[in-house]
Amino acid sequence: MIKRTNYLTKLYGTPNGWSLEAYEREGGYKAARKALSMTKEAVVDEAKKANIRGRGGAGFPMGIKWSFMRPSQKPAYLVINADEGEPGTHKDRTIMELNPHSVVEGCIIGCYGIGAHAAYIYVRDELHLSKARLWGAIKEARAKGYLGKNPFGKDYPVEVYVHTGAGAYICGEETSLLNSLEGRRGEPRLKPPFPAQVGAFGCPTTVNNLETIAIVPAMIEMGGEAFSKLSSLHGMNDGGVRLFGVNGHVKKPGVFELAVGVTMRELIYDLGGGVQGDKDLLCVVPGGSSTPVLLANETVHAPDEKNPLHEWHGKSVLDVPLGVETYRGLGTMLGTCCATVLAVGTCPVLAMENLMQFYHHESCGQCTPCREGSAWLHRTVTKIIDGKGTMDDVNNLSDIANNIMGNTICAFGEGTAMPALGFMKKFRADFEAYVRGERSRANATLVPFP
């Protein structure tokens, strides 16, 4: 069900919408004022009731993450993940460029809720406009006294800083992000200890995705429960509104703010304008390149009445609402809610080669299964496309991917293996066609349009 909202996006497209003046005209910083007059516990409680699932991809409940923070002798930190490096994901950049004050306000509320006095927004270095807009918003807020020693008259100092990486997808993983913030190589850390115990600079830390923190002011203003109920999946603890993106072979790619509950079909056809060239849909990568691909003709198999997906049993997967639990039930992941669409005529093997090149390039190299496995997957799929592959190579792809799964420090390994296994499972015939010589690189394409 499409239910458009504009909590995050109302300033998108308005002149100087990123300025403090525009933000306050629309009621900005009321929520921070309100939150700082509440107790910390009440703020965290509202966050729990809001059922905000982390917008970075893993979908962990934000309120529960906040409640992991315990009082400690050491300072606490809030770290915002705005690394946004997953292919297919393009939503956070719009917030930073067009509504940066929502991030700053979210940081004030977040810091207060978790007991931190400093927030670091980790932005990938390539996003120069985003960095400039965030710094601009921070300066404006500080000049007004919203940041600093006494925000809104409350004796609770808060500072917000922008920190940048230097081009490494792995730094979107929370522990490598922390290493990078500390001035190290962005290699993931073993967990436990979790960041809530030992995070940035050895201190308790909460890491939230940028969209997660940017929606906090709207949630506080409305109240957690009312916010959660905007979503049709409120009953599955998946609340509120979020940004949905669609890209690839659709007529109108873009980012839309909608209540949770929209289906993939609506995202592709109603919001994305349908498949380019009026072609049929081949498949869709639902939420960033590490989420396993869904075929256009797949149906839901949930005959058991206790299965949360039973309601959609026998229906197309495209008609299931986009939610953390529903997509887990489909054997894939909701991820970052930005879908990449592939039209009929696109070679799925070339698509997998493209993604494997990405993962090979971006593996940090710390764990052998990931470092060697991602390279081996890329090499093997390239060999197959070049017509030099055997059936053994096709089988090897699954073996290599399965041997990466679960054998690495961080989830990058799974992020590489899951899409590989997804493509292998759903397009095996296409891989075999290359081995048999029925298809070659010369007649395969990623752009099947005239």
Next chain:
Amino acid sequence: MPFALTAERERELDDILSRYPNRMAACIPVLHVCQEQNGHINDEVVDFVSKRLDLPPAHVKGVVTFYTLFNQKPVGKHQVWVCRTLPCALRGGLDVLHHCEKKLGIHAGETTPDGKVTLRSAECLASCGTAPMMQVDKDYFENLTMDKVDEILRKLQA
């Protein structure tokens, strides 16, 4: 000759240090400042950063080699990155890359003989909804057509 920052960039360095509870955390931002001035990070820069931040040179060198945006050798006056990853590739990103290679007469990863342009392929620049795209120095150019690409390259080479 030992590397040194300009007075203005020294102030920037102090500003960076004031944001963090320790000096090590300034490592990446300070390397960025140095690269802005020097164009690339050589041993002299590594030496400078390690002295200023009280870090072993091996630590700084390790950071430099980890991140793709730190240039370890001299680059052209302008940096052009063309995104080659799937969402861009589905909308002709690879054609844009090949077109740039042809127009500039170099392969991705190389610099034009006049030292003006370094061309590289990029791994997803968070611009999937406006693909295909390229980044030129600090600016994004989105929804590219070959005509737009030609115009951008012409300006860079002028």
